[in-house]
Amino acid sequence: MDLVPLTRFWRSRSSTAVTGENINPLYDPHQHQQHDLEPDLRDLNASLAALVEVFPDIAPEVFREMLSSISKESRIEVVTEQLLKKDAKLLRGRYRIGRGDRQSTSSPTSEQVGNAPTLATEETFRGESYRNAVKQVFYEEFKTLSHSSIKAVTAEQNYSYTLSRPVLQQLAAKSWRFSLANFWSKRSQSQTAPEHPNIVCQVSRASGETAALGVKRTGSTQLDRELWQLFVEPALASQRREQLIADHTYASKLNEAEAEDAGALFDCECCFGSVSFERMVTCDEGCHQLCFDCVRRTVNEALYGQGWARTVYPERSTVRCFAPTSQECHGAIPTDRVCYALSDADGSHDIWQQLQGRVASEALIKTVQLIFLSFLAAAFVFTVPLLLFTSVIWMMANILPPVAAIFHASWVRVHRSRQGLRFKCLNPSCTKTSCARCATIWRNPHICFETEKTSLRTAIESSATAAIKRTCPRCLLSFVKSSGCNKLVCNCGYTMCYICRNEITSKEGYSHFCQHFRARGGRCSECERCDLYGDEDEEAAIRRAAESAEKAWRDQGGKGDANTQLMVEALVGQAGHGTRYEKWLDAMVDAIAL
Known part of the structure; x- marks a missing residue:
């Protein structure tokens, strides 16, 4: 397959590739730059960006509706006044959730929105040329839908092509005309170009093979760039990846052939095959030579079979030497060579990442087991003296009444420190009452994490x-x-x-x-x-x-803040205000009463 960039292909064949009256020139992202917006549209977007920056929690569609009906001289002032006076009526259910609720295909541009990084391109005012181009493209793409439906959907999505297309696809899929048209169009669908009326496939006249994909001009440079990013860029990236893999495979075969002609092949000590030096790895102790194919087969057996224990070197995150000619070799293959051998076939690092992930998981499991055993040992060491101390205290409290009174007073202090969530600051300059769980000001009735x-x-x-x-x-x-x-x-x-x-x-x-009448309700079966x-x-x-x-x-972290939990633990575990002896005794009683 002859793969060339669209820019070079268009420049070299601009006089012959596009002919005829009904064929539009193709869009070139390097030549067709986006034109400046109209002055009034630029002012509207600047006002919209300023309002979004001042009111970040309000959906931008609210500002668009209000700005479009206000004169240029006092747009921001009038909208701000209306929001401050009638916010309950204007903003009912129209608050902005965040940038994560709508994935934008194009990054925010500071030229259009006045250096406002929180405003996406889909949320700004659209020019008349872009809106007309979007409707014309949808008319050609969704011929089974009426023009009024397309206009309604595009109006809901602020005339954004990227956001309107999925909604129109759902509407078109429900129509029986879509199924019939799709049946007849399957015979003529291209296997290389996406199913879109504005996406064309350039074919080389010399070889007859596909050379590059292109976007027919729609009359709006902004929409042309959007179509290029949605359809052409992913296809070109996939073609480049396939071409790199094919080039790498051809270069490896050519290198093997040249090494064989020159007699520069080396024998693998595992499979005894002859390969070139570039496809060999060597352990760091016995200098045993192993080929890439054996390394991949060994790692796959370790990951999906029963050879993990004897293959992987967890301390060094690599593979042990598995040469069968020397069973006493304790060396390992260098990490960089293992990574190169596992990614040699298709250029990806999936197997290498799986190997490193499992090594990390094994190390984490061993660490957790060691910590658990240490905790059991420490618990045993501290539990035995605590049980003995508890037994002695119980005997003294039953025999000596003054000792029993002292422990009873300590128990009351610990109990008071544990009960209730209402915490009042004793600082004379504060004296505020707050909740020990959610760390907010206490107001009756109190609801935590309101x-x-x-x-x-x-x-x-x-x-x-x-x-x-x-x-x-x-x-x-x-x-x-x-x-x-x-x-x-x-x-x-x-x-x-x-x-x-x-x-x-x-x-x-x-x-x-x-x-039609339906006695049992449900979907009509006649129309x-x-x-x-x-x-x-x-x-x-x-x-x-x-x-x-x-x-x-x-x-996004709506379950609570970790700092709040730490503060709750600090407040609940706070000891009483007394002598050092009482604090020590309260700590012991608190530990025994767990």
């Missing part, structure tokens, strides 16, 4: 709202259906279906929905129209969004 619970509830509500949110493609107003049927009418007069997001004209009306009152998909979407939000919250 802030963390509120954070989890906010994350779940925000994700659930985003899952069922709809956006009007005409006025870009976002809304959520609380009750009623699935025929939604916006304030601007636009009518759409809540399920498929398709526009419902006045002529069509309620005929857009299923009219594929949307249900007028069906909400099964909505409940499933809310449930999936809530589960994802809870998992993301727990992965």
Whole structure:
């Protein structure tokens, strides 16, 4: 296969590769740089970045809706005033969870968002050329969907191609027209280029083989770069990896042939095969020579078979010498040579990483076993004297009443130090009452970790709202259906279906929905129209969004802070204020009462 970069291929064949009236020029990331945004769009993005920096917990879509309807002179001031006065109405369920909730394919650019590192490109205002190009590309890619559905989905996702494409794929997969079109298109699908109308495959006229992938120009440089990053870059990276592996294999065969012609082959002391010097390893004690193939087979047997104990040298994280000609060799193969031998076949280090991971696991297990045995020995050494001391104290407390009174007073002090979570500072300058578990100010009624619970509830509500949110493609107003049927009418007069997001004209009306009677409910078996009152998909979407939000919250550390736990242990284990003798006695009673 003749693999060449797209830039070199396009420059050399620009006069012959692209001909015809209906073929657009290909996008070249080195030549077609992104143009500057319009002045008004640049000002909108600068205002959006400033508001996101001031209010980092609010979703950027709130600012986009408000900025688009305010004049240029006082955008930031008016939006800030409205947020401070009407935050409860404007921000219901629209708080920002964080950058981890939406994976951006393009890094934030300081030129577009005013040096705001927390604002992604998908969250900024989009130019008219980019929005029109995205809709045209979707019209060609999803021909089974109506234009109104595509407009509704793109409006919900801020006209982002990367975020809108998965939603449109789900909608298209539910249509029977998609299955029929997919059946006929399978015969003409290319095996080298992705299934996309704007991705073309360049073919060399000399050899007839695939040379490179390209992106047809869409009219927006920003969308061209996005398509290049989504489809072409992964394919080129895969081709480069395959080419490197093929070159390495060919170079190894050529080296073996030259070494054989020159008589410079060496015999392996394990399999007695003849290989070149570059494919040999030598142990550091007996200088036994072993080939790469034997090293790989031995390591695979150690990892997946029964040869771990006699093969691996755990103290040095390498492999022992396994030459059968000398059973008394205690040497080992150098670590760098083992790594090179295991990665020689395909250029990857998976087997080497598995070997190092298991060596580390074995070392950790041995360390834990040693610590456990040491703990048992220490417990035995300290438990016997403690039992003897407890027996003596019990006998003295039963025989001598004053001794019993002293131990009773110590027990009362220890019991008081252990009971209750309410802790009051005795410092005259403080005198604050706090919780010994969550280290927050004590307010009746007190709920531990109330802030963390509120954070989890906010994350779940925000994700659930985003899952069922709809956006009007005409006025870009976002809304959520609380009750009623699935025929939604916006304030601007636009009518759409809540399920498929398709526009419902006045002529069509309620005929857009299923009219068949179903005695037992469920999905209609006579047609594929949307249900007028069906909400099964909505409940499933809310449930999936809530589960994802809870998992993301727990992965980000929402279970509690380690410093809080340490503070709780310090407060609970604090000894009483008394003499040194009383402190020592309280410590002994506290240890006995465990």
